[in-house]
Amino acid sequence: MRNKxxxxxxxxxxxxxxxxxxxxxxxxxxxxxxEGIDFPCEISVNMINNARIKKLNEKYRDxxxxxxxxxxxxxxxxxxxxxxxxxxxEPCYLGDIAISLEKAAEQSLTYGHSLERELAFLTAxxxxxxxxxxxxxxxxxxxxxxxxxxxxxxxxxTR
Numbered sequence: 800m801r802n803k804x805x806x807x808x809x810x811x812x813x814x815x816x817x818x819x820x821x822x823x824x825x826x827x828x829x830x831x832x833x834e835g836i837d838f839p840c841e842i843s844v845n846m847i848n849n850a851r852i853k854k855l856n857e858k859y860r861d862x863x864x865x866x867x868x869x870x871x872x873x874x875x876x877x878x879x880x881x882x883x884x885x886x887x888x889e890p891c892y893l894g895d896i897a898i899s900l901e902k903a904a905e906q907s908l909t910y911g912h913s914l915e916r917e918l919a920f921l922t923a924x925x926x927x928x929x930x931x932x933x934x935x936x937x938x939x940x941x942x943x944x945x946x947x948x949x950x951x952x953x954x955x956x957t958r
Contacts (some may be wrong), residue, residue: 870928
């Protein structure tokens with residue numbers, strides 16, 4: 800099974816390296832594997848700056864400040880869980896992810912770890928959102944945290 804991860808760099812503030820791109824794709828694959836997704840999926844990852852993510856955050860969440868990541872599920876995953884068959888030719892389009900690479904770089908400094916670790920964390924977090932997880936309730940927040948940390952540990956991307 801082959802997942803497709805399209806990574807689009809629409810910012811110029813922070814360098815997006817080939818290593819970063821590979822890490823993002825590996826993280827997507829690992830989350831999907833750990834979640835038992837046995838059909839091919841497609842995800843779009845849009846790397847943007849703080850100004851752009853602030854506009855998106857305000858438009859979709861009514862929060863007038865930049866955030867680190869936003870997830871936009873397509874709704875196709877639910878169809879897959881209800882028996883729709885996906886194939887290599889027509890994968891399940893899980894949705895879109897917007898990551899502020901600028902905010903990720905800031906947070907990596909704040910938390911004292913690498914940009915790679917922050918990107919892997921934000922990617923894992925957002926893919927879980929595309930799969931329907933949220934962190935509104937404390938128990939759900941703990942569940943997401945455990946799932947994210949499992950992925951990062953298996954990948955060797957630790958603090």
